[in-house]
Amino acid sequence: MRIDVLTVLPGLFDCFLKEGVIGKAISSGKVEVKVHNIRDFTTDKHRVVDDVPYGGGPGMVLKPEPIFRAYDELTKEGEKPYVLLTEPWGEKFNQEMAVELSKKPRLMIICGRYEGVDERVKSLVDREVSIGDYVLTGGELPAMVIMDAVLRLIPGVLGNLESLRADSFSDRGLLGYPNYTRPAEFRGMKVPEVLLSGHHKKIESWRKEQSLRKTLERRPEIIENLKRKGLLTKEELE
Numbered sequence: 001m002r003i004d005v006l007t008v009l010p011g012l013f014d015c016f017l018k019e020g021v022i023g024k025a026i027s028s029g030k031v032e033v034k035v036h037n038i039r040d041f042t043t044d045k046h047r048v049v050d051d052v053p054y055g056g057g058p059g060m061v062l063k064p065e066p067i068f069r070a071y072d073e074l075t076k077e078g079e080k081p082y083v084l085l086t087e088p089w090g091e092k093f094n095q096e097m098a099v100e101l102s103k104k105p106r107l108m109i110i111c112g113r114y115e116g117v118d119e120r121v122k123s124l125v126d127r128e129v130s131i132g133d134y135v136l137t138g139g140e141l142p143a144m145v146i147m148d149a150v151l152r153l154i155p156g157v158l159g160n161l162e163s164l165r166a167d168s169f170s171d172r173g174l175l176g177y178p179n180y181t182r183p184a185e186f187r188g189m190k191v192p193e194v195l196l197s198g199h200h201k202k203i204e205s206w207r208k209e210q211s212l213r214k215t216l217e218r219r220p221e222i223i224e225n226l227k228r229k230g231l232l233t234k235e236e237l238e
């Protein structure tokens with residue numbers, strides 16, 4: 001997969017693209033992420049990327065020209081990208097959308113900023129996406145959240161597919177089970193015996209029960225939803 005990011009703050013992405021799972025996925029060539037500074041697509045001396053809103057009002061709006069110039073330049077060759085715009089009022093990002101986006105061969109993420117982008121930019125956009133009902137200073141962190149959730153789903157990026165399978169939100173949206181590692185007892189807190197038993201069937205059913213219990217406790221609507229769709233087995237319903 002290739003992702004092109006358009007932003008006025010490219011420096012915010014430096015660590016994200018170098019460290020951890022994402023950093024390895026890029027350095028190994030499994031995925032390609034290019035961050036572009038919208039300012040590099042201005043033509044005036046002061047490299048202006050924003051301006052005051054027509055009709056008055058607070059703050060600044062990202063101008064259309066530099067973004068369109070960047071889009072034209074970056075789509076001259078190769079597959080047309082599926083274009084996202086990070087917006088406070090966009091469609092709520094979730095695991096389902098992450099799975100859908102992970103299947104696209106090429107993405108472009110335009111990072112919203114200031115009081116937003118000129119409305120005409122949206123003629124380039126396939127999906128306006130928000131990561132939540134709170135207002136951030138810009139769309140760069142949302143772009144990183146989206147890339148993190150999407151890139152980890154690309155085959156080969158996460159070493160052990162098992163951890164992908166056991167993820168929260170991936171087994172029918174149930175929350176994940178509790179995890180423990182050595183030592184078996186720490187400050188008086190013991191690891192549940194079943195996990196030390198080596199009895200895989202018992203461990204599996206304990207984990208399933210913990211996952212159902214945690215989901216019922218914290219996100220009852222997920223259980224209700226699965227019940228309605230008949231996606232819970234008889235044992236799970238007990």
Ligand SMILES: O[C@H]1NC=Nc2ccccc21
Nearest residue numbers: 087130131136138139142
């Ligand atoms: O993803 C959004 N969630 C919250 N705040 C934002 C601010 C700018 C762009 C995008 C978002």
